[in-house]
Amino acid sequence: xxxxxxxPSNKVTEKGKDVELRCDPISGHxxxxxxxxxxxxxxxxxxxxxxNSAPDKSGLPSDxxxxxxxxxxxxxxxxxxxxQEDSAVYLCASSLELSGNTDTQYFGPGTRLTVL
Amino acid sequence: GENVEQHPSTLSVQEGDSAVIKCTYSDSASNxxxxxxxxxxxxxxxxxxxxxxxxxxxxxRIAVTLNKTAKHFSLHxxxxxPEDSAVYFCAASKxxxxDMRFGAGTRLTVKx
Numbered sequence: 001x002x003x004x005x006x007x008p009s010n011k012v013t014e015k016g017k018d019v020e021l022r023c024d025p026i027s028g029h030x031x032x033x034x035x036x037x038x039x040x041x042x043x044x045x046x047x048x049x050x051x052n053s054a055p056d057k058s059g060l061p062s063d064x065x066x067x068x069x070x071x072x073x074x075x076x077x078x079x080x081x082x083x084q085e086d087s088a089v090y091l092c093a094s095s096l097e098l099s100g101n102t103d104t105q106y107f108g109p110g111t112r113l114t115v116l
Numbered sequence: 117g118e119n120v121e122q123h124p125s126t127l128s129v130q131e132g133d134s135a136v137i138k139c140t141y142s143d144s145a146s147n148x149x150x151x152x153x154x155x156x157x158x159x160x161x162x163x164x165x166x167x168x169x170x171x172x173x174x175x176x177r178i179a180v181t182l183n184k185t186a187k188h189f190s191l192h193x194x195x196x197x198p199e200d201s202a203v204y205f206c207a208a209s210k211x212x213x214x215d216m217r218f219g220a221g222t223r224l225t226v227k228x
Contacts, residue, residue, distance in 0.1 A: 004159070035218075042122075042205060042220040043160070091159055104150065105216070107159030 002026065004108035006092050012114045013082055021077045021111045025094030033105060034067055034077050035091045043091065049075065050097060082115045089113070118143040120208050122219025130227050135196050137222045139206035140188040146208040149182060149189045154203045154221075163204075164191070196226045 005024045013019050025032050034046040045059040049069040060066070064082075069075040079086055089112050093105040119142040129135050141149075147168035152160035166173045166180045166189065173180050177196075182189040189208075193200055203223050209216035 040221075043207075043218040045217070093159075104162050104165065107152075107161070109157070109159045 004092055004094050004106050006090075006108040006111050008111060009109065010112045010114075012116065014116050015084060016081055018078065018080045019082055019113060021079075021090050021113070023075045023077070023092030023094075023108060025073065025075070025092070026106055028072075029094035029096050029106075030072055031095045031097040031103070032069055032075050033093045033095075034075070035093070036061075037089045037091055037110070039088070046077070046090075079113075082113075084115045087113055087115045118146060118208055118210075118215060118217040120206060120217050120219045122206050122222055124222060125220065126223045126225075128225045128227065129196050131196060131198060133196055135191075135193045135200070135224055135226075137191045137204055137206070137224070138188060139190070139208075139219050140186075141208040141217075142187070143208070143210065144184075144187060145210050148209050148216075149180070150207050151180060151191050152205045152207070152218075154205065156202075160205055193224075196224075198226050198228050200224060201226045 007022045030051045032049045035043040037043050047067045048056040064080045067077045089110040091107055091110045093107045095103040095105045097103045122139045150165035151163050153163045154160040164175050164178050164180050166182050177194045179192040203221045205221050206219040207216050
């Protein structure tokens with residue numbers, strides 16, 4: 001079946017502009033995550049959505065970052081007033097999480113954001 | 117919170133040799149340890165995972181070992197092939213996915 005999809009695949013923007021990144025999780029997956037991956041580095045947790053629970057926003061680096069999720073489907077990550085240090089690949093993942101145990105996270109291909 | 121360290125950061129081996137990547141974690145309550153492979157321009161893909169109730173798991177050329185006492189786990193790839201070249205990430209979490217933390221990654225190069 002279809003995996004996690006993200007759009008756009010690449011985004012180049014000017015410093016100070018707002019950007020919106022989209023994630024379509026695997027159908028039926030209740031949990032959705034956003035990560036940031038700077039060049040040559042590991043994955044930095046940003047935010048986690050699980051069903052109708054309040055999202056875990058503990059990883060968001062500043063109030064310029066926000067995310068929303070519509071039910072158990074599409075999520076958008078918004079970065080306001082972008083800065084050059086926001087340049088990175090933004091990865092989205094989803095997982096089933098029905099059992100109460102940690103389930104496999106399936107990742108999308110990412111959005112490469114470049115802030116000039 | 118959990119802290120995961122991964123070594124080495126880069127690893128180069130000859131085709132056919134074995135490759136070993138090691139990770140340590142800080143939270144003794146962590147009980148789920150996945151390994152991901154990330155090829156250039158793609159998202160990470162799960163290749164193997166292990167839970168704390170077992171010490172070793174194998175899938176063809178890939179194996180993972182877990183030492184709960186020492187809080188470290190390792191990925192072993194045998195008979196490496198050029199297509200194994202990628203960045204590999206380890207991770208650790210407890211019962212909730214929002215606490216999963218990743219290592220910094222190991223860039224594996226398999227020379228033909």
